[in-house]
Amino acid sequence: MSKQSPQKAKHVQEILSVLAALYPDARPELHFTNPYETLVATMLSAQSTDVQVNKVTPAVFRDFPTVQDMAKTTPEILLPYVRSCGFKSKATNIVLAARDIVERFDGQVPNNLEDLMSLKGVGRKTANVVLANAFQIPAMAVDTHVFRVSNRLGLAHAKNVEKTEQQLMKAIPRDLWNKAHHWLIFHGRRVCKAQRPLCNSCALLPLCENPVLSPKKPTKK
Ligand code: SF4
Structure with a gap:
């Protein structure tokens, strides 16, 4: 180089x-308190605004407080919570990513780019935001x-x-x-x-x- x-x-x-x-x-304008919440909020923020995401996440994190809770639900149940953040596919991706985290990563949000990007609906930008904001890893x-x-x-x-x-x-x-x-x-x-x-x-x-x-x-x- x-x-x-x-x-x-x-x-x-x-x-x-x-x-x-x-x-x-x-600082991040999204609201979150742990890596799971960081991932969900960041996935919701694509093509939406942080203000809108911050309106919906309190109810999401109240009713699905852990990645295991999210993995057990269905996209149909999650959709009404997040519909105002756009694309129906976001609800599907969040539930599938949570199931993947439980099955493949022992319930821990991965802290490296490759594993994060292997999750459903997680692209490079989202993965980098999670690394930086959830794990304070330079990205x-x-x-x-x-x-x-x-x-x-x-x-x-x-x-x-x-x-x-x-x-x-x-x-x-x-x-x-x-x-x-x-x-x-x-x-x-x-x-x-x-x-x-x-x-x-x-x-x-x-x-x-x-x-x-x-x-x-x-x-x-
Ligand atoms: S293009 Fe952007 S950074 Fe450059 S002078 Fe204009 S506002 Fe400032």
């Missing part, structure tokens, strides 16, 4: 310093915000999430991966929005490789 240039390393360091100052309290989960913001800033130059993940892991010190993931999400939600990013008031504008600046108004004569 080639080392990044000193200029690139300095650019990355400056961006990370600004993000750290902007979002000192960046670079690339969701839509991380992908967009990191490529606009120039932390990555990639057309897909896998390449973005690889480039971010190379550019950012390993002990900052989990924090950087949250910083980029916070910045994407609050400032570097998908539509109409607030570039003109963005603290990272001087460091950003691809700002989306609104055209200047023509001056009146």
Whole structure:
């Protein structure tokens, strides 16, 4: 693996310093208290919002408090609890993943990428989020915000999430991966929005490789 240039390393360091100052309290916005809850909440959050997931999970965790309880239920019973988070398949995947955890992993949510990704409905992003949030294992989960913001800033130059993940892991010190993931999400939600990013008031504008600046108004004569 080639080392990044000193200029690139300095650019990355400056961006990370600004993000750290902007979002000192960046943390997961989903609510969970253990690896099982982290997995369920993260699976529900795909194509939904954290706010919506946080509305449904208290009832889910009350009525299915352990992975064994979830494994014993059926997708049909779970569906009414989670329907507002989209896709019927989420209920099926959560129940099947729970059964898999009970049967293949002795009831313990796996703490490595390969085993997590072997669970029904668990992709790379979900697995990385669980590693980072449930086990505090450094992981670079690339969701839509991380992908967009990191490529606009120039932390990555990639057309897909896998390449973005690889480039971010190379550019950012390993002990900052989990924090950087949250910083980029916070910045994407609050400032570097998908539509109409607030570039003109963005603290990272001087460091950003691809700002989306609104055209200047023509001056009146
Ligand atoms: S300057 Fe614009 S594109 Fe760059 S990080 Fe800020 S909001 Fe995003």
